[in-house]
Amino acid sequence: MEILMEQSSTSSSVWMITVAAAVVVLFGLSAKLLAWKLKKQQQQKLLPPGPKTVPLIGNMLELGKGGELLHVSLTKLAKKYGEMMTVWFGGFEPTIVATSHELVWEIMVSKANDFSDRSLPWLTKILTCNWQTLATCDLGPYWHMIRKGLQSTTLNHQTIMAQTKVQESDIDHLITSLHQEALSNNGIVRPYPKLRKLVVRLVSRFCFGPDFPNDDDFVERLDSTLDESIHQSGHIRLADLFEFTRYVPGLWGPFKESLNLKGRILQLLSPHLKAAAAATPNCYSSFLLSKGLSEEVVVFNLYELFELAVDATSNTTAWALAFIIHNKDVQEKVLKEVMYNKLGERRRIVRVEELSEMEYVQAVAKETIRMRPIAPVMPHKAARDGELKGVKVKGGTPVLMNFHAVLHDDKVWREPNRFMPERFLNNKSGGGVDAEAMERSFVSFGVGRRSCPGMELAKIQIGVTVANLVNRFEWRSAVEGELPDLTEDLTFVLMMKTPLVARILPRSY
Template structure:
């Protein structure tokens, strides 16, 4: 017992001496002071600033930045993080110092379901990522392949509208978001796999349901990512669920890939489809011995998963938000409809090629993406120490660019909380400010080298579908069991729900009334 007391005393003396000497050396400049980090709220032991987060992190971040400024340093457990909340700071991180922020942080759940981050979205910046980016821009999601798949998108929009017309005949209430999700899913599964997902029980439907489950699990907060001492323990029970959902997805994708390979092996050149689906293009590269990068089967499965996860729900959610805003602003609905009638007429359905001649509709889409970005946070990781606006950003810090907050910055947007598509119209009546990442006050698809490769596809599907819905139907919201008239008091609530794509808290339920039928 005496020995223990002696050792404890010696330990205390050693600690006190160390702290005292460190203080002296720091005062003398022998030891450098801490780097000049951005402003930071008070942190708690062990958990750091995790106590500041709510179910909607982008809103929590907005409150923090309102108090501490556009660049804030946070600690989530043991992980250093930087919060970026203004266009100027976003420009510095995503353009001026882009090479320091080209990676995405690894998250345990996402890392597992994407086969160890072997997908394109989460892959570290390097030869494989550059190869896949080039492949996306030239073959998978480039202008040529999008043009070849135009008939698929046009046909699916027509089938969607016909389905809505059947429901209109029955005066049936429609879950708009659910129907739009099915439309987006059908477009993506046909482009990627040559099959529709709407047939319940079919493989396309099963894949979509599995990807939904994977996306939900991937977006879950994992304590082990923030608190290193919990990394070994599966306290939240994610392990078995992740293993189960990925193995089911893997089995279906492996079966579909083998079907494609078998069909390719049995077909001669004359029997090949006129337009290849995305899986066929990826399998071509997988089989090419001379390819610059040899794709694995896991790479292909992870890429298709990205297509389903990022390319379906995001478009559907954006259209649902846009229609919600127009229902709450009937004068804007009438203005959009008048523009469509003037340009298209009342005898044919709006097409993708018409969108360039509909500037007010384009402005509605931009204003929707400003207020309701389906990617509210751009997440990157610093690969080296960096200086941003005079502040030190340490290596391996997670950087959150709050797109949601930037879209509400009063320094850039007059009446930022109001839905005003006219803010994107110039005096000549043209829609201004593009969505391709050149304007840092509107980062709908990110910016720089790691911007969203599916932006062109989304900007074909979203405005065309929205225009067709405005052209063909009036959308009535049921109030107290009756058909309610749209008004500016907001029949439709605009509450957000937690989720990677910022969905509505409550589904948009409407009764479609046929205004024009282009199929007669």
């Protein structure tokens, strides 16, 4: 009997504790909702207009309507709420969204000191050493040191041009590989994986020196980690929207995945640091080590360069090939420009130094970058209290620039959804409504202090790769009458939802 009474008492205690815990949770949620409502009411008096919000999730339902990608939804909302609007990603923090080239320039150039800090998902700390990489740290002495070193030692013109012979050899290897794939597959190729490995080899030499061996095992393993980073990027965004997930053990999946990936990256890159730095004083790893940074900080600054360069360059090249297949006249114009050198001889390979003479190839690269900006939105944060277009912005407020909207503004770009390289030619035939506005609106690589330090290298790599691939092959649809799918997919970068599959025919010499 005493045992039964004791069990009953224990059960009663457990029940009371459970009820008490539930009351505490409900009280906490109610308090959180009340605080959110009061805070939101105060903030909305000062913020630009925007769509109505839902508690806890903000505007997420509105942004996800119809399965549209973020930059597309924001562009549509801007038509209703204006070039500067307020959007809530989750329920606890407003974001100011800028949609015009004037606002982007105000944020990134004229008021860069006020708006050049970063607003990033908290999980990104794991693969950036608590935001100690160039792209993730706030503006300041540390940022200036890394940026200056990258541009002066690694991505300066002399270093880039010193790589051209090996770069051309890599492209020749790519052409041979595609030809072999086509021979064994009835002319069908899937170029994207090979384009990625091409850029991995290029960036490896900037990180570890021109004599870095770049063996197939290293390239494969690094490419695999980059692919995993893209896979995780979607989880990172979702986890950031709902902060409570970081405190719930059952929802630690993205956290564990990032930690596992961090270990793989360190294991892959760390062994190459000291040998590379000793052999090549001008490589990126040598510069970073010379500044007394920890090995981990060095590794993830290197890895960031791989992430940004490989995904951006290979995806843009794949997009360019897809657009060329869609626009036969563009392919014919590229071929006409690259076929013969100044002596009238048939080119076997287009060399990097010849690219400056090829205006149309450069125009194709720029139009691809405009049509499919690799980063269609760019997150910044107010470093201090400031103003945008006369509206007061509190320090710490996230500011999101919609590059996609700027690059598709029909007030600046004639027929913005049409692939038209001619708009970038010197005579501006088929160009923008306003040439100056068009130039200021070409923000694909950012502008001002936070602009992409590798933009010139990317333009060279995209241009010379496209020129050579068109010079050596005719590019057609894999299935006659079915053009490549141009549907977008936004992960870490703007990718093709359906990776390019094409039929190639070797050109005669």
